[in-house]
Amino acid sequence: MTGERIYLYDTTLRDGAQTQDVDFSVADKIAIAQDLDRLGIDYIEGGWPGANPTDDRFFGSDAPTLARATFTAFGMTRRPGRSAANDPGLAGLFNARCSAVCMVGKTWDFHVDVALAIPREENLELIRDSVAAAKAAKGEALFDAEHFFDGYKRNPGYAASCVRAAYEAGARWVVLCDTNGGTLPHEIEEIVHAVVHEHGIPGDRLGIHCHNDTENAVANSLAAVRAGARMIQGTLNGLGERCGNANLVALIPTLMLKMGFRTGVRAEDLGLLTEVSRALDERLNRAPNRHAAYVGASAFAHKGGLHVSAVEKDPACYEHIAPETVGNRRQIVVSDQAGRSNILARLREMGLDIDPADARLPRLVDLVKQRDTAGYAYDTAEASFELLARRELGKVPAFFELKRFHVTDERRYNAKGELVVESEAVVRVKIGDQVRHEVADGNGPVHALDQAMRKALESTYPLIRGVKLVDYRVRILAATAGTAAMPRVLIRSRNGDGSEWSTLGVSTNIIEASTEALVDSYTFKLLRDGVAPRG
Numbered sequence: 001m002t003g004e005r006i007y008l009y010d011t012t013l014r015d016g017a018q019t020q021d022v023d024f025s026v027a028d029k030i031a032i033a034q035d036l037d038r039l040g041i042d043y044i045e046g047g048w049p050g051a052n053p054t055d056d057r058f059f060g061s062d063a064p065t066l067a068r069a070t071f072t073a074f075g076m077t078r079r080p081g082r083s084a085a086n087d088p089g090l091a092g093l094f095n096a097r098c099s100a101v102c103m104v105g106k107t108w109d110f111h112v113d114v115a116l117a118i119p120r121e122e123n124l125e126l127i128r129d130s131v132a133a134a135k136a137a138k139g140e141a142l143f144d145a146e147h148f149f150d151g152y153k154r155n156p157g158y159a160a161s162c163v164r165a166a167y168e169a170g171a172r173w174v175v176l177c178d179t180n181g182g183t184l185p186h187e188i189e190e191i192v193h194a195v196v197h198e199h200g201i202p203g204d205r206l207g208i209h210c211h212n213d214t215e216n217a218v219a220n221s222l223a224a225v226r227a228g229a230r231m232i233q234g235t236l237n238g239l240g241e242r243c244g245n246a247n248l249v250a251l252i253p254t255l256m257l258k259m260g261f262r263t264g265v266r267a268e269d270l271g272l273l274t275e276v277s278r279a280l281d282e283r284l285n286r287a288p289n290r291h292a293a294y295v296g297a298s299a300f301a302h303k304g305g306l307h308v309s310a311v312e313k314d315p316a317c318y319e320h321i322a323p324e325t326v327g328n329r330r331q332i333v334v335s336d337q338a339g340r341s342n343i344l345a346r347l348r349e350m351g352l353d354i355d356p357a358d359a360r361l362p363r364l365v366d367l368v369k370q371r372d373t374a375g376y377a378y379d380t381a382e383a384s385f386e387l388l389a390r391r392e393l394g395k396v397p398a399f400f401e402l403k404r405f406h407v408t409d410e411r412r413y414n415a416k417g418e419l420v421v422e423s424e425a426v427v428r429v430k431i432g433d434q435v436r437h438e439v440a441d442g443n444g445p446v447h448a449l450d451q452a453m454r455k456a457l458e459s460t461y462p463l464i465r466g467v468k469l470v471d472y473r474v475r476i477l478a479a480t481a482g483t484a485a486m487p488r489v490l491i492r493s494r495n496g497d498g499s500e501w502s503t504l505g506v507s508t509n510i511i512e513a514s515t516e517a518l519v520d521s522y523t524f525k526l527l528r529d530g531v532a533p534r535g
């Protein structure tokens with residue numbers, strides 16, 4: 001436990017914006033910057049003023065108001081043949097509404113020769129002039145030493161002279177970049193050690209910026225810290241060019257909880273991590289990575305029977321940290337890998353405290369295993385498991401019964417010659433002693449069926465109106481059987497209050513599998529809201 005301070009520099013809004021498929025609006029940037037500030041990140045790199053209209057607005061009229069972080073603009077060293085005072089790129093940076101400027105510069109002789117095509121000594125002047133001018137204009141200048149590790153491996157003297165030029169010109173942080181992401185942790189540690197001990201740049205002026213092309217960006221950042229670097233650049237959820245950057249969401253708790261470093265994130269704010277990570281995914285309309293370290297939905301999910309039995313005695317048996325520390329939660333899942341402990345724990349979560357010696361318990365374990373073999377993967381459909389368990393224990397009211405459905409699809413060309421594909425569903429639903437017959441159209445057979453079911457149910461159970469289907473997934477269980485294979489349908493439903501649940505259905509007929517999942521979803525909603533069944 002060192003208690004030393006590591007500075008965190010977030011580049012989600014700059015390197016993260018270089019992720020394929022990511023396109024931030026100004027509103028996105030403002031919201032993400034505020035989340036990062038709330039979390040306690042030291043530097044927020046907002047983008048590259050002068051590169052596009054979004055970044056111009058973000059560093060101009062729409063600059064965010066931050067309570068703690070240093071708002072930083074990114075750009076490059078001056079162009080060859082221009083003075084720092086007469087370089088439009090640098091002028092854009094210096095006029096930006098920000099408190100610090102970070103400039104990328106070449107440190108690999110190959111890049112100086114090929115990409116810039118200028119004498120190597122001139123590149124050193126570019127770096128010196130630009131850093132000195134940025135420091136004079138903004139008070140704080142940082143230097144991103146592009147391709148430093150590749151450069152150092154080929155020509156250590158030249159790479160070192162580039163970073164020394166930036167350091168001597170007054171850069172607050174000289175940030176060593178593994179731009180192509182191909183360097184391994186032991187190489188990073190060795191080279192950073194040499195920069196500190198042989199080339200005289202102190203660790204408290206040294207940062208690290210790693211890309212994830214060998215899945216080592218986090219390990220590489222930690223290796224740099226072990227060798228003395230005291231600032232880390234990274235992104236939320238590892239966004240970034242190509243395979244991404246070092247993931248700050250994994251780095252922050254590792255630095256604080258495992259290595260004993262202090263960061264700008266207060267211990268009590270570590271609990272914001274899961275929320276901030278998921279908020280970014282939500283904004284990007286991406287499904288969060290459930291297996292993400294620390295914050296993924298599966299990061300503290302226990303599936304194996306042996307694990308659950310021990311976790312029930314003490315969670316530390318199978319958890320490296322307490323999930324609440326990072327704002328996550330423990331989850332016990334039920335599947336064919338489960339034992340009695342999994343089932344008991346889930347029943348308890350459902351509010352059913354049954355005696356561990358209850359004879360229905362082993363029957364329920366067997367039933368889950370048999371149904372799992374038939375395709376009912378309850379580890380991803382907790383609501384369907386709850387219905388199964390409550391039915392076995394005789395605790396699900398008969399809200400309604402789907403007696404019959406009929407679905408038709410029509411593909412035709414209309415009078416204008418346009419292709420039209422329409423679906424119509426007819427359902428017969430029994431509620432108490434009444435039978436309802438309803439018809440509805442939809443943009444597909446499942447949509448039509450959902451609409452018809454809702455028509456039949458909503459007048460008796462108006463709460464159903466608040467349920468939305470937010471995800472629909474089909475998985476083929478026997479891939480070799482082609483179109484005759486058995487599909488499993490997984491539906492995710494969301495209530496008006498934001499709560500969500502998953503249900504599933506399995507059948508050789510995809511419409512029947514979907515219907516089973518839909519019926520479970522409505523039934524679960526009525527059950528959890530304590531609705532009385534209508535006679």
Ligand SMILES: CC(=O)SCCNC(=O)CCNC(=O)[C@H](O)C(C)(C)COP(=O)(O)OP(=O)(O)OC[C@H]1O[C@@H](n2cnc3c(N)ncnc32)[C@H](O)[C@@H]1OP(=O)(O)O
Pocket residue numbers: 018048050051052076077078079080104105106115116126146179241
């Ligand atoms: C490693 C990194 O991730 S660095 C960040 C990379 N991010 C981005 O590039 C996103 C934003 N970039 C942009 O919008 C544009 O590239 C701009 C506005 C910066 C520049 O656009 P353009 O003027 O059209 O130049 P273009 O992108 O084609 O080429 C870059 C030029 O900068 C030069 N250059 C590259 N790095 C540096 C540097 N550190 N210092 C000075 N000049 C540099 C290149 O040699 C090239 O010069 P050339 O036009 O004489 O060949």
Ligand SMILES: CC(=O)C(=O)O
Pocket residue numbers: 015104144145146147177178179180209211
């Ligand atoms: C600066 C930067 O993003 C890099 O070198 O990877």
